[in-house]
Amino acid sequence: MAGYNHLYIPGPTNVPEEVRMAMNVCMQDMRAPDFPDFTKPLFQKVQKVFKNTTGRVFLYPSSGTGAWEAAIQNTLSPGDKVLMSRFGQFSHLWVDMAQRLGLDVEVIDCEWGEGVPVEKYAARLKADTAHEIKAVFATHNETATGVTSDIKGVRGALDAANHPALLMVDGVSSIGSIEFDQDAWGVDCAVSGSQKGFMLPAGLGILSVSKWALEAHKHAEYPRTFFSFEDMIANNDNGYFPYTPATQLLKGLDKSCDMILAEGIENIWARHNRLATGVRAAVDAWGLKLCAKEAKWHSDTVSAILVPEGMDARKVISRAYEAYNTSLGSGLSKVMGKVFRIGHLGWMNEGMVMTALSIAEMSMIDCGMDIKAGSGTGAAITHFTQNQIKSSAIAAE
Ligand SMILES: *Cc1c(COP(=O)(O)O)cnc(C)c1O
Numbered sequence: 001m002a003g004y005n006h007l008y009i010p011g012p013t014n015v016p017e018e019v020r021m022a023m024n025v026c027m028q029d030m031r032a033p034d035f036p037d038f039t040k041p042l043f044q045k046v047q048k049v050f051k052n053t054t055g056r057v058f059l060y061p062s063s064g065t066g067a068w069e070a071a072i073q074n075t076l077s078p079g080d081k082v083l084m085s086r087f088g089q090f091s092h093l094w095v096d097m098a099q100r101l102g103l104d105v106e107v108i109d110c111e112w113g114e115g116v117p118v119e120k121y122a123a124r125l126k127a128d129t130a131h132e133i134k135a136v137f138a139t140h141n142e143t144a145t146g147v148t149s150d151i152k153g154v155r156g157a158l159d160a161a162n163h164p165a166l167l168m169v170d171g172v173s174s175i176g177s178i179e180f181d182q183d184a185w186g187v188d189c190a191v192s193g194s195q196k197g198f199m200l201p202a203g204l205g206i207l208s209v210s211k212w213a214l215e216a217h218k219h220a221e222y223p224r225t226f227f228s229f230e231d232m233i234a235n236n237d238n239g240y241f242p243y244t245p246a247t248q249l250l251k252g253l254d255k256s257c258d259m260i261l262a263e264g265i266e267n268i269w270a271r272h273n274r275l276a277t278g279v280r281a282a283v284d285a286w287g288l289k290l291c292a293k294e295a296k297w298h299s300d301t302v303s304a305i306l307v308p309e310g311m312d313a314r315k316v317i318s319r320a321y322e323a324y325n326t327s328l329g330s331g332l333s334k335v336m337g338k339v340f341r342i343g344h345l346g347w348m349n350e351g352m353v354m355t356a357l358s359i360a361e362m363s364m365i366d367c368g369m370d371i372k373a374g375s376g377t378g379a380a381i382t383h384f385t386q387n388q389i390k391s392s393a394i395a396a397e
Helices: 015-024 035-050 064-073 089-100 118-129 149-158 211-217 229-236 249-264 266-285 314-322 352-368 375-386 392-396
Strands: 006-008 058-059 081-084 104-109 131-138 166-170 189-193 205-209 301-308 327-328 339-343
Touching: 006 339, 006 352, 015 089, 015 249, 035 058, 035 205, 035 249, 058 064, 058 229, 058 352, 064 166, 064 189, 064 205, 064 211, 081 089, 081 118, 089 104, 089 131, 089 166, 104 118, 118 149, 118 249, 131 149, 149 166, 166 211, 189 266, 211 266, 266 314, 266 352, 266 375, 314 339, 314 352, 327 339, 327 352, 327 375
Parallel strands: 006 327, 081 104, 081 131, 131 166, 166 189
Antiparallel strands: 058 205, 189 205, 301 339
């Protein structure tokens, strides 16, 4: 098909040209004497994106799922009691991993469309005076349902109970895009991957840990090899890796961190909020609802849009792909056929969001849904024109 294909899935996200070009280099010797000149500053840059000033980061040649596993194996022991919650496909999968690795998982099940049950966590932690719970897990941004949870609130619950449990956060679809502050929120293990907010292809598991996680590591009894902190630290401290690193991806990561830090992390959060609010204005104007049940849970990186009962969302997704060369996100597991998703994270701007909304609108109309042409897109235009970032030309007037 002529023209670009349009990618609006919530990962992999669009890769900026600058990042793509930064990866287009000859293969390098990862044991070369000057390799640490590249890697040591890179570790520092990645830590900045997490707002982690006291701990360190680990860059694994894996996907985000590997960083989930690394966090568990390096800080906990088989049979440890942990508190988790489940309200979407990704929080479900992390629970499943914890169970399969032999943790004693206490799961709080919530409806899909809700977020981390902070009050229930608070009550549970307060009741645990013997401190049996060794870690509390929270999925910051549930990508399947477009729900963002209150991680600061979870830290508040731990502190209110004076509870020493580690705080483990899945930030795969939030970090680098929406507010995340590892230091301020006391996050011990912050998990991410390369193909979402970091605007890279898949292939890196990115784990940022606090000094307390490094302390817990000393007593953690899981056997581990590939994800071992010890092996990583021994080599990373000299700028090297215990096995072949994904050097091209590291080159790309270096560039994407430069772009993130140059735009300013707070500016990036504001951009994602502005773009997401435009998408939500469109959803309202279409007369549709988000899967996220309350405004406090609205995600600024992905919107899961419910289609009316009796309609199959997969038809809209197929239509967008076949007729308009556009990938919208599908509904996963329990919400399959009920939602289509628009990923609006990473290398994204108003024009790209307008394309997504136009194509979603056309596809819904093509599928016979009762949607007025120009309704959602019009509402988004109104939002964007009334909430502009002042360009230098406008500012100068
Ligand atoms: C994408 C995603 C993952 C899984 O990451 P992979 O890189 O596919 O292993 C985990 N959690 C969340 C919230 C995600 O969005």
